Amino acid sequence: MFSTASNGVSLANPLASVCPRRLSGDYAIYAIADQTLWQAPGSSDNDLNGFVRVAIAPEQDRNSITWYVDMGMTYKGLLPGRDNDTAGIGFAYAKLSNSVSNLAKADIALSGMSQPIPDYEAVVEVTYQAQVTQWLAVQPFFQYIIHPGGNAADPNNPASAIGNAAVFGLRTAVTF
DSSP states (O other): OOOBBTTSSBTTSTTSOSSBOOOOOOOOEEEEEEEEEEEOTTOSSOEEEEEEEEEEOOOTTTOSEEEEEEEEEEEETOSTTOTTOEEEEEEEEEEEOHHHHHHHHHHHHHHOOOOOOOOEEEEEEEEEEEEOSSSEEEEEEEEEEESHHHHOEETTEEEEEOOOEEEEEEEEEEOO
């Protein structure tokens, strides 16, 4: 994410050159852990699994998200007689870079117009995947999103952020 023009001025400034500053060199580090935490006695696949994923991209002048983490747990066979169903809960968090926040602050300082300062987005999800038939799985889910778009401006009121959001959805999978 570039926040400075090629002439060294903030992109929010009317004196900025047309082109963003070119940067070279970038890197990121990530790690994933996925583990069975518990297995039902006498079962080969009814179990509790957990996962964690972490990504770090520390070059804040060129990455809009500097770090990200998500984690969750799933349990297969939670309900009696539904051995192929899977229940799950998860959480995700993405931290926006200081460059993104600083660009918004510079825009406010130069324009005098208020707007939300980008910071982070977080999501909590609860889901249940039901294996309806051998070829059809149906998965209703609920997500609660905190700071949608990283505290993005509301298009109907740009001085305030979009409110937190509750999302209900349904995924399906058909196997041929």
